[in-house]
Amino acid sequence: MNENIFTTVCPGCSIACGMYVREKDDGTFDIDWRKDAVVNAGKLCRFGVRLSANLMNATSKVDGNEVEFSDAVTAAGKAISDGATFVSVGNTTCAEHLALMKLAGSKGAVVNTGMGAFSSIPAECHPTMGVGIPFDAIESAKKIILFIDPYEQYPLLVRRILAAKKNGAAVTAVGWKAVSLADDNKTIDPANYESELALDSDSVIIAELNPSTDPERVMVLLNLAKASGAAIMFMKPFVNAVGCDLASKKTEQKSLDQIIAEINDGSIKTLVCLDSDLIEIMPDETAVREALGKLDNLIVITSRTSAITDVAKIVVATEPLYKKAGTIVNAEGRALHNSGEGTDGIDAIGTMLGQPVGMYDEVHAALLATLGIDAVDERVIPAYEKPDYAAMDANPTAEAVETALVYAGGPFLWNGMVDDNDFVEMNLDMVLANSLLKGIPAKITSDAGEAAVKFKVSDVAPGVVLSNVKLPMTTGMVTSVTVSR
Amino acid sequence: MEVGDCYIGWATDEDIRTRGASGGLVTAMLAAALEKGLVEAVVVLKKLGEFEAVPVVTSDPEEVKAAAGSMHSVPIVLSRYLDYGTKVALPAKPCDARSTIEQAKRGQVDIDTTYIVGLNCGGTMHPAVTRDMLDVMYKLDPADIEGEEIDKGKLIFETKDGKEHAIKIDELEEEGYGRRESCQYCDVNIPTMADIACGNWGVIGDLAGKGTFVEINTEKGIEILKNAIDAGAVEITPADDKGKAIRAKVDGAMMNVAAAANKKYLSPIEGSHLDYYMNALSDCINCGACKTVCPVCACGEGAKCTDFSSASDTYKMSLFHLVRFVHLMDSCIGCGQCTDVCPVDIPLTHIYQRFAVPMQEEFEYKPGMDMTTPPFFGVDLIEEGH
Amino acid sequence: MAEVTEEWQPKIVMFCCNWCSYGGADSAGMGRFQQPPTVRVIRVMCSGRMDPVFILNAFLEGADGVIFSGCHIGDCHYVNGNYKATVKYKFLKAMVNELGLEDERLKLDWISASEGERYAEVVTEFTEQIKKVGPSPLKPEGVI
Numbered sequence A: 001m002n003e004n005i006f007t008t009v010c011p012g013c014s015i016a017c018g019m020y021v022r023e024k025d026d027g028t029f030d031i032d033w034r035k036d037a038v039v040n041a042g043k044l045c046r047f048g049v050r051l052s053a054n055l056m057n058a059t060s061k062v063d064g065n066e067v068e069f070s071d072a073v074t075a076a077g078k079a080i081s082d083g084a085t086f087v088s089v090g091n092t093t094c095a096e097h098l099a100l101m102k103l104a105g106s107k108g109a110v111v112n113t114g115m116g117a118f119s120s121i122p123a124e125c126h127p128t129m130g131v132g133i134p135f136d137a138i139e140s141a142k143k144i145i146l147f148i149d150p151y152e153q154y155p156l157l158v159r160r161i162l163a164a165k166k167n168g169a170a171v172t173a174v175g176w177k178a179v180s181l182a183d184d185n186k187t188i189d190p191a192n193y194e195s196e197l198a199l200d201s202d203s204v205i206i207a208e209l210n211p212s213t214d215p216e217r218v219m220v221l222l223n224l225a226k227a228s229g230a231a232i233m234f235m236k237p238f239v240n241a242v243g244c245d246l247a248s249k250k251t252e253q254k255s256l257d258q259i260i261a262e263i264n265d266g267s268i269k270t271l272v273c274l275d276s277d278l279i280e281i282m283p284d285e286t287a288v289r290e291a292l293g294k295l296d297n298l299i300v301i302t303s304r305t306s307a308i309t310d311v312a313k314i315v316v317a318t319e320p321l322y323k324k325a326g327t328i329v330n331a332e333g334r335a336l337h338n339s340g341e342g343t344d345g346i347d348a349i350g351t352m353l354g355q356p357v358g359m360y361d362e363v364h365a366a367l368l369a370t371l372g373i374d375a376v377d378e379r380v381i382p383a384y385e386k387p388d389y390a391a392m393d394a395n396p397t398a399e400a401v402e403t404a405l406v407y408a409g410g411p412f413l414w415n416g417m418v419d420d421n422d423f424v425e426m427n428l429d430m431v432l433a434n435s436l437l438k439g440i441p442a443k444i445t446s447d448a449g450e451a452a453v454k455f456k457v458s459d460v461a462p463g464v465v466l467s468n469v470k471l472p473m474t475t476g477m478v479t480s481v482t483v484s485r
Numbered sequence B: 001m002e003v004g005d006c007y008i009g010w011a012t013d014e015d016i017r018t019r020g021a022s023g024g025l026v027t028a029m030l031a032a033a034l035e036k037g038l039v040e041a042v043v044v045l046k047k048l049g050e051f052e053a054v055p056v057v058t059s060d061p062e063e064v065k066a067a068a069g070s071m072h073s074v075p076i077v078l079s080r081y082l083d084y085g086t087k088v089a090l091p092a093k094p095c096d097a098r099s100t101i102e103q104a105k106r107g108q109v110d111i112d113t114t115y116i117v118g119l120n121c122g123g124t125m126h127p128a129v130t131r132d133m134l135d136v137m138y139k140l141d142p143a144d145i146e147g148e149e150i151d152k153g154k155l156i157f158e159t160k161d162g163k164e165h166a167i168k169i170d171e172l173e174e175e176g177y178g179r180r181e182s183c184q185y186c187d188v189n190i191p192t193m194a195d196i197a198c199g200n201w202g203v204i205g206d207l208a209g210k211g212t213f214v215e216i217n218t219e220k221g222i223e224i225l226k227n228a229i230d231a232g233a234v235e236i237t238p239a240d241d242k243g244k245a246i247r248a249k250v251d252g253a254m255m256n257v258a259a260a261a262n263k264k265y266l267s268p269i270e271g272s273h274l275d276y277y278m279n280a281l282s283d284c285i286n287c288g289a290c291k292t293v294c295p296v297c298a299c300g301e302g303a304k305c306t307d308f309s310s311a312s313d314t315y316k317m318s319l320f321h322l323v324r325f326v327h328l329m330d331s332c333i334g335c336g337q338c339t340d341v342c343p344v345d346i347p348l349t350h351i352y353q354r355f356a357v358p359m360q361e362e363f364e365y366k367p368g369m370d371m372t373t374p375p376f377f378g379v380d381l382i383e384e385g386h
Numbered sequence C: 001m002a003e004v005t006e007e008w009q010p011k012i013v014m015f016c017c018n019w020c021s022y023g024g025a026d027s028a029g030m031g032r033f034q035q036p037p038t039v040r041v042i043r044v045m046c047s048g049r050m051d052p053v054f055i056l057n058a059f060l061e062g063a064d065g066v067i068f069s070g071c072h073i074g075d076c077h078y079v080n081g082n083y084k085a086t087v088k089y090k091f092l093k094a095m096v097n098e099l100g101l102e103d104e105r106l107k108l109d110w111i112s113a114s115e116g117e118r119y120a121e122v123v124t125e126f127t128e129q130i131k132k133v134g135p136s137p138l139k140p141e142g143v144i
C-alpha cells in the first residue's frame, strides 16, 4: 500500500488555491486540503472539492482510434503545418505554453490565448489587465467594487471580501444579481461609474476578463481605475491565464470569435489546441462544433477528456495538471510550482520541434526571465511594472433585449464541469408575470431552441434570466429569450 | 503487562529516539507493527515542510520512521483515512481516536483490526495562524524555523541558527494566535479511549525529553507494545508514582483551562438566535467540504443533508446545514475540521458545538469515549422505564 | 413577511401515524367536531418514521407550525416507534430552540384512532397558539 502526494493548485480558475492530490496504488486520485497553502490556506470551492469526480484523463487518439502516445505525437508533428493556428488559454503550465510558443514560432505563428481584449486595447494597458493585486491587498481595501458575483464566479474571493468588510471596507456590487455580502447593490450606466462610485486610491475594483468579454467594457473599467487611482483586478477563468498572457505576444493575437470566423471562411485549416476546449469555453456550442467540423486538422494536446477530444483528428494525451512539472502564475501574479515531475506535454511538443530533450530547462529559464526572478518562491510575488496609460474612448454595447438570458461564466463551466447549478435565476416579478409555479420548470425559448429549466427566485435585475451554465438555447453571453410555463 | 499499567518507553534506535517527539516510542511501535505483520498498513503524517504534512496510508516502515516527531501546526484528523477491513494502526490525538470510535459504531471502521496509538494532546495550531504569529509575535521569518516544542506552557520555536524563542501560550492566545479555538475548549487531553495513550507528561528525571509515558488501555494496547518489545524496537521501564501524579495534575489543570475557554467561546448568543444563524450561514457556497472532512459523519455520498437540498433551494436557511445541526448533536466531537476547510470562513465547529453540547450533557453521552451507542441509535426500553 | 391580520390563518403541517392519529383525524371528521382549516395532514406509517428532515423541510417550505403525532405510549403498532419519536422530538426541540424558532411552533402529541374529539382539540389549540406567535420567520419570500 502506497500513496503518492502531489502538491499542486486547483485548476479551476485564476485564483489557483493550493491543494494536495493523493494518488492511490490503483491510479485513482482524491484531493486533500493543503492548510499551509499560501493561496487560501487549503480552502477550496465546490469545484475543487469535487475535482476527482470531474477530471477524466485523456487518451491519445488518431482519427478516432486509440494509439500510443508516441504515435499520436508523430502524427501531430506531421499534421502541424506552416499556417497552423495555435490556441492555449492557460489551462496548463507556463512550461508547456512556452514550448508551444516555440513550436508556433517555428511555423511563423503565435499562440493565441483567446483573450481578444488584449489585441484591441493598447499595449501599455496589458500589464494592468494581466496581473491583479495580492489577495491580501483586497483585505485591506477601504472600498471594493464588484463587477463579478464572487459567490458564483470566484468563490474563494468571498472570504477575502468578508475579511475586508471586517476591516471596515464598504462593498458595492454592480451586477446582474444582488450579492449578499455587498453593502450596496447597484445598477449603474457605465457612463456614470466615475461619479456614482466615487473611488480613490484605497479602492479596489474586481472584474472579470474572459474570451467573451467585450473589450469596450474593459476599457471603461480601465478608465475608471485610471481616473480614480483605484487598484483593479481582472479575474480570469483559467488557472494559468496570467502566466500565459505574460509569456505571449498579445498584440498579434486573435480572439476566439475571430478564429471561428476564419475557420468558417476557410482561411484556417489547421488548429492546434493546448488544453483549450473551444466547445466548452465559448458560449455558442453548436456554432463552435460546426466550425471545428470544417477544419482539415484539429490537433488537441490535452490532459483531460472533454467535448473537443471527441471531434479532434489527433489527440495527444498528457498527464493531468497536478502531475506536470511546471509553474502556474495566478491572478495575483504569484508563481506557484507543482511538486509533480511529469513532462509528457513538454516532451511531445519538443519532439514535434525536433528537440526531444532539454526543452523543460530551456522554457523554465525563459519563464524565470519573463518574471524577473531567480527561482519560484510561492510566498514572494514577483515585482511587476504597471505603466500609466491614457484614457480611452469606450462605448460598451448595451444589450437591448426585453428578456435576457445572461450566461454568467464561472470557474466551473469553462472547464465543462458538471455541477448542481443547473437552474436559472430570476426575480419574483418575472416569476409572477410569467405565471411560473414552484416546482415546475420554466420554459425558456430563443432562436436557437428551447428547454424546460428549473428556476430559483433571486434578487436578479428586472428582465434578466441568469444562468451559470450554458443552456441549449444559449448563443452568447446575452441571449434574447422568452419565458413561459 | 496488564491493562491500566503505565510505563516510560523509548525507541532503541537512536535516530528514531532523537527525532521522536519524546522517546520515539510511537514511531518504533508503529514501524514494528508493520515489520512484524501485526498490521498491513499505518496511517502517518508525511512531512512536506515545517508547518505542513499530509496523512498517508503506507505499508513502508521507512515512511513511518520518517514521520517521527509531533507536528503542532498540522490540525488534521487521521480517522478519515481508514479503510474498513484493513489491519491498520494509527497515531491518534484524542480527536483522531474519538472519531475512529464513532466511525466504528457506524460500521465504517472495524475496531478489532484497528490499533489506536493515542497521543496526549494539548492542542493544534492552524499553519496560517502560526506563520502570522511568527511574524507578529516572535518577529521571526517562518522560513528560518527548524523546530518547535511546547514546554511548561510556552511555545518554543527553534531557528536555524540554533536559538530558541519562547512565548507563553496564554499570551499568544490573548492576542488571537496560538491554538485553534476548538482546541482551546477541547477537554480531552489524554486519549483514554485509545488502545494505548502516549505522551510526554509524567516523564521526569533523567528520562525527561528522552522517554514517552504510556498507559495501556486495552488488550490491543498490550499487543502492539509487546510486539515492539519482542522486535527489539522498544524498551520500557515502569512509570513511578510521582510521574503518574504529575501527569494527572497537568491533565486536570488543562481541563480547567478548557472549561473556562468553553464558557468564553460558547456563551449564549445575545439577541436573535435566528438572525445570528441566518447571517452566519448566508455566505455558504454549498461546497460540501464541511461534510466531506467531518470525521464522525459516516454517510458518504447520498446523505440526507445533501440529497434533500439543492443549490436551487430558495429557503431562508440551508436545509443542508439544518440537517447537519441535528445530525451532529449526538456525535460532534468539536475537532475543528469543518471550520478549517470552510472556504467562506463560517465558524462551523463553534456552531455545531452550540447545538451539540447541551444535548450531549442532557443525555450524559460524550461521543467517541467508548463503544456505547449514541442516543439517536436506538431506544433503551428499560431505561425509559417500560 | 405576511402581515398579521385578523384573517391570517396559519399553515400547519401535521404528521399522523397510519394506525392511530390518522384514524383520529378520520374520527374527528366523522364526528363533525369543529376544527380550524389550518392543518395539512401527512400520513406516515408510524411516528417513529418521522425524520427530522421532514420537520425541518416543512418549516423551510413555509409551515408556521408542525405537529407530529402517533399512538399513545405502549400502543405503537410497531412496538416502540413512538419511543423513538420521543427521542427525536427531544433533539428537535433543542434544535428549534437553539435556532431561535419559537418553541410553540413544534409539538408532539399522542392521539388514538378513537379520539376524534381530542384530535380536534389539539388542532384548535395549536392553531390558537400559532396565531399568537404569528407567521414563521423562516417562511420563504413569495410563499403565503
Ligand SMILES: Cc1cc2nc3c(=O)[nH]c(=O)nc-3n(C[C@H](O)[C@H](O)[C@H](O)COP(=O)(O)OP(=O)(O)OC[C@H]3O[C@@H](n4cnc5c(N)ncnc54)[C@H](O)[C@@H]3O)c2cc1C
Pocket: B019, B020, B021, B022, B023, B024, B025, B026, B027, B028, B030, B044, B045, B067, B068, B069, B070, B071, B072, B073, B074, B075, B076, B078, B091, B092, B093, B096, B119, B120, B121, B122, B123, B124, B198, B199, B200, B201, B212, B213
Ligand atoms: C499536536 C500534538 C499535541 C501534543 N500535546 C501533548 C501534550 O500537551 N502533552 C503530552 O504529554 N503530549 C502531547 N503530545 C504527544 C507528544 O508530543 C508525543 O507525540 C508523544 O509523547 C509520543 O512521543 P513519541 O516520541 O513516542 O512519538 P513519535 O515517535 O515522535 O511519533 C509521533 C507520531 O505522531 C504522528 N503525529 C505527529 N503530529 C501529528 C498530528 N498533528 N496529528 C496526528 N498525528 C501526528 C506522527 O506521524 C508520528 O507517527 C502532543 C502531540 C501532538 C501531535
Ligand code: SF4
Pocket: B283, B284, B285, B286, B287, B288, B289, B290, B291, B338, B341, B342, B343, B344, B345, B346, B348
Ligand atoms: S464548507 Fe462552508 S461553504 Fe462549504 S458547504 Fe460547508 S459551510 Fe458551506
Ligand code: FES
Pocket: C017, C018, C019, C020, C021, C045, C046, C047, C048, C069, C070, C071, C075, C076, C077, C078, C079, C080, C081, C082
Ligand atoms: S404506529 Fe402509531 S406510533 Fe408507531
